[in-house]
Amino acid sequence: MSTSIHDHPGLAGASYAALRYEGIPPWRAQANLGLTAGTAARLERQFRARSGGGMDPMKPAFARHREHVRAVMAEGGYPALRCPALRWRR
16 A cells, blocks of 8 residues: 555645755745645645745745845846856856
8 A cells, every 4th residue: 555645634735845945946946746736736835824924935035035135136236147058148
């Protein structure tokens, strides 16, 4: 007899949270665990609630800070690094 993550709702939530804490985006965590859209949405809401609120807790804090982004853009933005092996992209 085989068991599935779907047989254990708590395990699905723990696995989802573990993937999200690893930096996996919500859509990929859903695919990796084979979750339905509704289940993934519920787990994402729970994950964000336990992590302190509405914003994605895995996004760096500066990425959510409009003033920081404005200041960086006013200075010319971030530099783009080019890889010599990918010359065809230039």
